Every structure is written in C-alpha cells, then in structure tokens.
Amino acid sequence: MSDLHQPILEWYDEHARELPWRGPQASPWSVMVSEFMLQQTPVGRVLPVHEEWLRRWPTPADLAAEPTGEAVRAWGRLGYPRRALRLHAAATAIVEQHDGAVPSSYDELKALPGIGDYTAAAIASFAYGRRHVVLDTNVRRVLARTIQGVELPSTAVTKAEREVATEVLPEDDATAATWAVAVMELGALVCTAANPRCGACPVAGLCAWRAAGRPAYDGPPRKVQTWAGTDRQCRGRLLAVLRDSDGPVHRSALDAAWSEEGQRIRCLASLIEDALVVHAGADTYALP
Numbered sequence: 001m002s003d004l005h006q007p008i009l010e011w012y013d014e015h016a017r018e019l020p021w022r023g024p025q026a027s028p029w030s031v032m033v034s035e036f037m038l039q040q041t042p043v044g045r046v047l048p049v050h051e052e053w054l055r056r057w058p059t060p061a062d063l064a065a066e067p068t069g070e071a072v073r074a075w076g077r078l079g080y081p082r083r084a085l086r087l088h089a090a091a092t093a094i095v096e097q098h099d100g101a102v103p104s105s106y107d108e109l110k111a112l113p114g115i116g117d118y119t120a121a122a123i124a125s126f127a128y129g130r131r132h133v134v135l136d137t138n139v140r141r142v143l144a145r146t147i148q149g150v151e152l153p154s155t156a157v158t159k160a161e162r163e164v165a166t167e168v169l170p171e172d173d174a175t176a177a178t179w180a181v182a183v184m185e186l187g188a189l190v191c192t193a194a195n196p197r198c199g200a201c202p203v204a205g206l207c208a209w210r211a212a213g214r215p216a217y218d219g220p221p222r223k224v225q226t227w228a229g230t231d232r233q234c235r236g237r238l239l240a241v242l243r244d245s246d247g248p249v250h251r252s253a254l255d256a257a258w259s260e261e262g263q264r265i266r267c268l269a270s271l272i273e274d275a276l277v278v279h280a281g282a283d284t285y286a287l288p
Contacts (some may be wrong), residue, residue, distance in 0.1 A: 002168045007202040008182050011186065012178070012182030012185055014183055020051065021033070021034035022126070027058075028123065028128065028209060030054055030101075031121050032087075032090070032102050033041075035119050036083050036114070037083070045078060046078065049076055056074065059251065060100055063088060066088075068275070069287030072287050073243045078231075081239060082276065083114070085114075086114025089113035092116050104130070106120050115216055120217045122136070123179075126138070129173055130173055131176035132180070134164045134181075135162065138187025138191075139187060140157070141163070142187045143168065145206060146210065147210070148161075148164065149208035150215070150217070150219075151209060151214065155220060156230065198210055198214075211273070231270070234258050238267060238277070247286065248280035248286040251285070254268060264283050268285070
C-alpha cells in the first residue's frame with residue numbers, strides 16, 4: 001500500500017465537489033456524458049449543458065432516436081463539437097449492441113465509437129467501481145510531481161508513467177475507483193498546473209517534486225492553444241449561426257458571421273467534411 005493512499009483519500013472525502021455525475025445517484029449514462037463533455041473543457045462550462053442534456057436525453061436510446069444535428073445543437077458552445085457526433089454514435093451503438101445499457105467492461109466500452117483508453121477506464125471506474133488506471137491530465141500531473149519529482153508529465157502518456165500509475169493503484173476495486181477520482185480532484189483543485197497550492201496539499205510532505213525544490217519543467221516545449229482568429233473560432237462562429245436557427249440558413253448569414261472569405265470557405269468545407277453541417281439546398285446550409 002502506498003503512503004499516498006490514506007491522506008489523499010481522506011482529503012477527497014472532505015473536499016470533493018458535489019457534481020451530478022458523481023455519487024450513487026448518478027447513472028452510468030450521466031457519467032459517460034460527463035466524460036465526453038469534460039474533455040478539454042472546464043467543469044463550470046459543462047455543468048449547465050450536462051444538466052440540460054440529461055433532462056432531454058436521460059438514456060442513450062433517447063439520444064440515439066434524435067438526428068445528429070440535435071446533438072450538435074444541444075452541445076452549444078462547449079467546443080470541439082465533433083464530440084457531440086461521437087457521443088451520438090456511441091449512444092446508437094449502445095442501443096444496437098447492448099440493449100440500451102452503457103456497458104460495464106473496459107473492452108466493451110473501448111469498442112464504442114469515440115471512446116479511447118482514458119474514457120473507457122474512467123466510465124468503468126466511475127460508473128461501475130472497477131479497478132482501472134485512469135490517466136487524465138490532472139492525475140498525470142499529481143503522479144509526476146509526487147512520485148517522479150517533475151513539475152509536469154510528458155506530452156503523451158509513456159510506458160513508464162503507466163507502470164507508476166499501476167503500481168500505486170489500490171488493490172481492491174472500490175478503493176481503486178475512489179482513488180482514481182480523488183487524485184483527479186486533487187489535481188484539479190490543489191496540484192494545479194500553473195499555481196499549485198502546496199500548503200493545502202495532503203501529501204506535500206511526501207512529494208518528490210517539492211522535496212527537490214520544485215524544479216521547473218525542462219521537457220519539450222508545450223503547445224499553448226490560441227483562439228482569436230483561428231479556424232476553431234471561425235468554425236465556432238459558423239456553427240453558432242446554424243445552432244441558433246430553426247431551419248436552413250442562406251450562405252449570406254454565414255458570410256456575415258466571419259469576414260475573411262478564404263478562411264470562411266475553408267472552415268465551412270471542413271464542417272461539411274466532419275458531418276457537422278450539410279447542404280440543405282442552393283446556397284443554404286443546416287445542421288445534419
């Protein structure tokens with residue numbers, strides 16, 4: 001048993017946020033929806049969309065019965081709207097292959113559209129209490145600091161990193177599932193990327209990075225995401241016009257949403273290629 005277990009689990013028991021996808025009342029579908037929405041998106045932005053999504057589509061079958069365009073519309077401004085299409089595809093597969101119930105095994109979850117290693121492990125762990133290594137950005141940062149003594153993990157999950165996470169994972173399923181979310185919460189609230197609050201950390205005295213004097217990250221340069229003027233912003237503006245319309249819109253409405261013609265044409269073409277937008281007639285466009 002790791003010395004990290006007890007203090008982190010006790011800290012989580014006292015400080016965990018009450019979130020609708022946590023706790024015994026949360027359905028596996030609620031957990032699954034949250035995991036899709038939380039990818040690269042803060043909790044505060046996800047909460048209202050998750051609530052409305054579960055109100056409208058309380059089961060995978062409810063979502064699968066709707067056109068994909070409705071999923072894109074309901075996704076709102078969470079960003080990375082292809083996640084809405086993947087969630088719709090996963091819901092459809094759950095209806096067709098699992099009688100409408102979110103599967104509990106890692107392998108079955110990973111076989112669903114749009115679900116990779118992290119999401120499959122997270123759903124199996126958080127929804128069904130299974131023992132899995134769950135490596136999101138927050139977990140990776142906590143383990144990198146406390147065990148490996150570095151400020152930030154590598155840009156991609158390494159074999160050594162996964163071995164460290166496996167070694168420190170509690171043996172029994174229930175404790176392992178709680179450990180996974182507890183470490184994630186510690187990274188989100190205390191062991192943050194930019195300004196870690198070491199004074200509030202329950203394992204500050206066990207942290208290898210702190211003991212080494214908190215050396216600065218010296219790995220490969222990390223990408224800093226920009227927004228203003230990017231294709232992502234342009235695509236978002238075009239999608240917003242379509243989401244806010246009750247029916248197809250004329251190209252002129254999209255022209256008014258983004259002034260730079262070359263970028264606008266390129267981004268509209270990419271939205272069509274990604275199946276987020278469809279031609280609805282001569283010079284008109286709509287959600288699928």
